[in-house]
Amino acid sequence: MKIAVLGATRGMGRALARKLAQRGERLFLLGRNPLELERSARDLEAHGAPVEVGTAHCDLLDPDSFEPALEAADRALSGFDTLIVTAGLFATQDALEADSAARARLLSADFSHTVQLCELARERLLARGGGTLCVFSSVAGERGRKPVILYGAAKAGLSHYLEGLDHKFRAHGLRVVTVKPGFVKTGMTADLEPPPFAGEPDAVADIVVRALDRGTPVVYAPRIWRLIMLVIRALPRAAMRRIAF
């Protein structure tokens, strides 16, 4: 595979990119901070990436950066066949209620800008007969829940968009893999109390690698979260109003 990754410097993106490097996949990293990108590129080479891992600037808060970033990935990999997006912003509902600027940033980064990036990648992939678009949404998008209303809403929109893409373009060769992580212990969630069934980034990465190979349209990671969300979706409103989850 020839894979461009946005978000490989940290958390689940780092764990996933390492597994792909260990398998010998060719990688190209997109991200905000050039120094961080360089450090992660060297790490992935040490993990077994077959050739030099290139990097380019790409910032989810700046849609103007998308086109040049994808162009750089295309040049370095002579046409990427897979784009993985693990990047995104996270904040709790309490934090966002207190900060309108953070609200605007999160909603655009996690929904509209991610969608715009995917659209640009979709055009490139379809123009060469298809490929894979693997995007990290969240179980937070499955139901409106008190602790993550805004974050969940952005992820719900993203999941919806990705589902539509899959319906329309699978026949044209575009495989869309939507990853819905439950609570995963990363730097992003380090300040939260982990609930039961919290997962590790490495375990999530294993699940996503398998989904990439099979083209699975939707995967929950850790898998138990499919069941948990089945229950959450079935809860009546009266219960959702009462519980803090």
Add this chain to the structure above:
Amino acid sequence: MQAAMKELSGWGRHPVVRGVERLSEDLMTASEGVCLTRGLGRSYGDASLPADATRPVLGTRLADRILAFDPQTGVLRAEAGLSMERINALFPARGYAAPVSPGTQFVTLGGMVASDVHGKNHHVAGSFGEHVRGLRLRVADGRVLEVGAESEPELFLATLGGMGLTGHILEVEVELERIPSPWILAERERARDLDALVEALRAASRQWPFTVAWADTAVRGSQMGRGFLTRGRWAEPGEAPAQPPSRRRRFDVPVDLPGWVIAPWSIRIFNALWYRRQGVRPWRGVVHPEPFFYPLDAVGHWNRLYGRRGFAQYQCVLPLDRDSRIYRRFFDVLTRHGGASPVSVIKDCGAEGRGTLSFPKPGISIALDLPMRGARTQALVDALNEIAIDAGGRIYLTKDALTRREHFAAMEPRLARFDEVRRKWDPERRLKSAQSVRLLGDAP
């Protein structure tokens, strides 16, 4: 966002303190203003615990990137949170291994430096710090420095085995060891008593790079200290299987066992069975490196076997120049307490390392697991420490939870030199741990 207050403890789960662990992938930013750094929390006692619950400790385990590796020289540079587990997963297949490996692979590079860990090859390779070429360190005043044998050597040497009290270790550069294959050729042999065991250990160390002994601490009399010796070396390509060792599955202890499970009667049974595991005739074979280096890693959360009360590890090194059989006195006191330690490991140590407070010195090192039984365990540790002091020995801070300050001072003539480095680099004593309050007299 401020990380939540939670209960923190070392691997022995005694003591348990309230504290804030700040986990981050970005050590440069996150190391500002913290009082201490911890890795995977595998030191046993209070070495990785904050002295003051309100001041956060930095957890490095998410910062684990490899920054450079030179396949010609084996020099590895990485962020401090890189685990031994990952080093073992990546490098043996390329002909390199960590030069020194402690008893578990769930430790970080930074932790191995701060503890100046030693392994089964101490008699030939020395401790981990001997192989460290440089460190990136955030010192107490906030500056970030590159330190090594040439730049700020005093600070560098005090940091090897300095328990994180000289600065926050952000990056480590270490030289890996070339290996002929990723497999181990091992031999195991029984010894009928303590003298035979120590003699077998010292004889093996004259010929083998990896040696260690396990001793039964539940029997007294003529069989006191019976056990078996394990020796090994990296297998040559002709002896080893063609394929690399695969990952091992782990059994996990799901819940705390009740406190009464590990008691003198069960320790006696376990030790007798374990002793008989090794038959009368010596055994030899090519083995997977994981069970050879890290037998206890096969059981995840094995500290839960000790129940909620936890356990204290105790490890000291006893030089043999004042009394060549001092270990007999040590075992006599230990076994009088009756089945005190289910897992007891003996290792001969080589030359003293260059770290200012580095643990090993020539002699016999003994490591024990002591189920926490309050005053009784404290009394045992006191009695063992008195023997260590008489012998000119010392304890391993990474294991310690119970040593008294005056005992530690009596064992550590090097403490003044260490204090001097701390006075120079951290005059206000901003960096401290629960252990440094207990043993070095830092203000809480």
